[in-house]
Amino acid sequence: MAQHPDPYAGGVTPDQEISPPSAHFGEDGARLSYGTYLRLGELLDQQRLETDAHDELLFITIHQVYELWFKQLLHELEAARQAMFDDRLWWARHLLNRVHEIERILIEQVGVLETMTPQDFLQFRARLAPASGFQSVQFRELEFISGAKDAAFLRRFRGLTEAEAARLRRRLDEPTLWDAFLAAMRAHDLAAGTDDEVSASLRIAAHDRGGYGDVWELAEALMSHDELSAGWRARHVTMVERMIGTKTGTGGSSGASYLRSRLDFRYYPLLWELRSWL
Numbered sequence: 001m002a003q004h005p006d007p008y009a010g011g012v013t014p015d016q017e018i019s020p021p022s023a024h025f026g027e028d029g030a031r032l033s034y035g036t037y038l039r040l041g042e043l044l045d046q047q048r049l050e051t052d053a054h055d056e057l058l059f060i061t062i063h064q065v066y067e068l069w070f071k072q073l074l075h076e077l078e079a080a081r082q083a084m085f086d087d088r089l090w091w092a093r094h095l096l097n098r099v100h101e102i103e104r105i106l107i108e109q110v111g112v113l114e115t116m117t118p119q120d121f122l123q124f125r126a127r128l129a130p131a132s133g134f135q136s137v138q139f140r141e142l143e144f145i146s147g148a149k150d151a152a153f154l155r156r157f158r159g160l161t162e163a164e165a166a167r168l169r170r171r172l173d174e175p176t177l178w179d180a181f182l183a184a185m186r187a188h189d190l191a192a193g194t195d196d197e198v199s200a201s202l203r204i205a206a207h208d209r210g211g212y213g214d215v216w217e218l219a220e221a222l223m224s225h226d227e228l229s230a231g232w233r234a235r236h237v238t239m240v241e242r243m244i245g246t247k248t249g250t251g252g253s254s255g256a257s258y259l260r261s262r263l264d265f266r267y268y269p270l271l272w273e274l275r276s277w278l
């Protein structure tokens with residue numbers, strides 16, 4: 001019989017020398033364990049159901065996972081914005097590639113929630129009102145930093161804490177990814193004052209990738225971010241129609257028809273228009 005290594009001996013077999021505990025990798029610092037490092041005690045204590053409906057745990061888990069990824073996306077987008085201002089375009093692209101992968105997961109994840117049937121959702125839906133995804137502060141922060149600053153959302157938000165309102169106001173004051181992209185264009189001697197100038201410069205970059213490859217690739221990365229965000233909105237609304245049909249939303253909107261009215265929305269219309277003029 002093959003001898004299995006003792007997992008607590010750092011992968012060595014019993015006949016090999018076992019290093020003293022003090023030399024074990026990673027144990028000379030804060031004496032972390034998996035659970036203490038990841039704060040699993042706190043994390044796994046945050047799923048508090050309002051009802052005893054079986055599917056409510058899935059509903060809460062999915063939303064919490066979304067919010068964790070939103071936090072990560074904001075972290076990456078802030079850094080990508082800074083990288084563009086610093087003209088470190090390779091780093092901005094690297095981070096935006098990560099953003100795209102996360103956004104693909106966000107779209108894919110909708111299917112997990114759709115394993116819930118509409119009648120099972122109705123077992124706890126009434127208890128959720130007036131809460132709704134409309135009140136996701138991080139979702140709105142993502143829209144603001146991406147370029148879609150709309151102060152009307154701040155006014156329409158119900159139940160914002162002072163800290164959340166401050167976060168949103170800060171996002172309204174900050175430059176967007178698009179502002180940072182325009183700065184990067186200028187740093188590469190491309191005019192980026194008016195929309196017409198930006199469009200003309202984008203055409204120049206598109207047709208001279210030898211000279212403007214970094215700027216072009218960045219424009220494409222922003223395009224993917226925009227496309228994936230639109231993809232999430234479309235996926236969300238089909239899920240909504242499957243779950244509640246034409247019912248009004250718990251957040252007080254008309255529901256799917258409000259969400260459909262946002263489907264044509266794009267962060268970077270000039271990048272989309274460019275396609276018609278190449």
Ligand code: HEM
Binds near residue numbers: 121
């Ligand atoms: C059963 C599943 C879901 C249903 C039926 C649903 C339904 C709705 C409805 C009807 C609205 C419009 C606001 C209102 O309630 O009046 C809305 C908005 C929103 N939902 Fe959901 N939702 C679901 C799952 C999710 C998930 C998993 C997320 C992920 C975070 C999410 C995020 C949002 C966001 C961010 C908005 C605001 C969108 C905007 O203003 O453009 N929803 N949802």
Ligand SMILES: N[C@@H](CC(=O)c1ccccc1NC=O)C(=O)O
Binds near residue numbers: 131248249
């Ligand atoms: N607005 C949804 C309920 C809902 O999905 C929801 C409720 C509370 C917290 C987050 C939610 N997710 C997205 O809107 C509805 O009208 O059924």
